Amino acid sequence: MREKQTADLLLSINAVTLQPEDPFTWSSGIKSPIYCDNRLIMSYPAERQKFIDLFVSYIKDHFPEVEVLAGTATAGIPHAAWIADRLDLPMVYVRSSSKGHGKQNRIEGKLNKGKRVLVIEDLISTGGSSIEAAKSVEDAGGKVLGICSIFTYELPLAEKAEKESGYSLHSLTTYSFLLKTALENKQITDEQLKLLQQWREDPEGWMSV
Ligand SMILES: O=P(O)(O)OC[C@H]1O[C@H](OP(=O)(O)OP(=O)(O)O)[C@H](O)[C@@H]1O
Numbered sequence: 001m002r003e004k005q006t007a008d009l010l011l012s013i014n015a016v017t018l019q020p021e022d023p024f025t026w027s028s029g030i031k032s033p034i035y036c037d038n039r040l041i042m043s044y045p046a047e048r049q050k051f052i053d054l055f056v057s058y059i060k061d062h063f064p065e066v067e068v069l070a071g072t073a074t075a076g077i078p079h080a081a082w083i084a085d086r087l088d089l090p091m092v093y094v095r096s097s098s099k100g101h102g103k104q105n106r107i108e109g110k111l112n113k114g115k116r117v118l119v120i121e122d123l124i125s126t127g128g129s130s131i132e133a134a135k136s137v138e139d140a141g142g143k144v145l146g147i148c149s150i151f152t153y154e155l156p157l158a159e160k161a162e163k164e165s166g167y168s169l170h171s172l173t174t175y176s177f178l179l180k181t182a183l184e185n186k187q188i189t190d191e192q193l194k195l196l197q198q199w200r201e202d203p204e205g206w207m208s209v
């Protein structure tokens with residue numbers, strides 16, 4: 001099962017760090033006791049192949065019509081590159097803002113108008129970065145089929161952003177699967193599970209409790 005395999009792989013390379021006593025600050029400003037660093041996948045060639053296998057099988061099942069892969073800067077870029085290579089498809093990447101010199105591009109690579117594009121992100125917290133990237137792809141004339149990431153925190157904020165934007169968000173695995181797998185693998189305790197579930201109920205209010 002894809003969700004479990006992805007969660008196992010993330011845990012096997014120690015991509016997930018718990019630090020409730022010194023919370024992480026996310027790109028959205030949210031404080032969190034957990035951080036998932038999918039950038040580490042780059043450094044593990046055997047596991048990397050398995051992540052690409054999982055991504056490619058997901059894309060073949062859900063987006064067989066895709067014509068271009070668009071990686072989000074920076075963490076989505078290597079994944080988009082590996083997938084595009086495996087599927088023998090063109091790739092572009094989307095900067096978080098337009099470059100301030102040179103060609104001033106927001107999107108790098110050649111994106112032909114009307115092409116069916118799948119946005120590749122490493123992870124969805126609030127969904128803000130990937131939805132912004134999808135909008136830039138459409139501004140440049142691409143037709144976005146959806147946004148696909150390795151992992152989602154399943155936050156209500158992301159669900160709201162998904163509904164409001166109209167872009168569909170897809171992930172190989174979820175926060176619930178990750179916690180379940182970590183508990184089964186004895187990589188977290190019942191107490192840590194409880195804290196992580198409580199945080200997920202109210203991430204924005206968690207620090208003030
Ligand atoms: O769903 P969101 O709330 O937008 O958060 C998720 C984004 O945040 C992280 O990127 P970061 O801004 O840390 O930059 P990086 O990809 O360059 O490391 C992550 O790689 C996602 O792109």
Ligand SMILES: O=C(O)c1cc(=O)[nH]c(=O)[nH]1
Pocket residue numbers: 025026027028034035036037038123125126
């Ligand atoms: O939202 C983020 O910035 C974020 C969260 C996380 O767990 N991992 C990551 O790379 N970014």
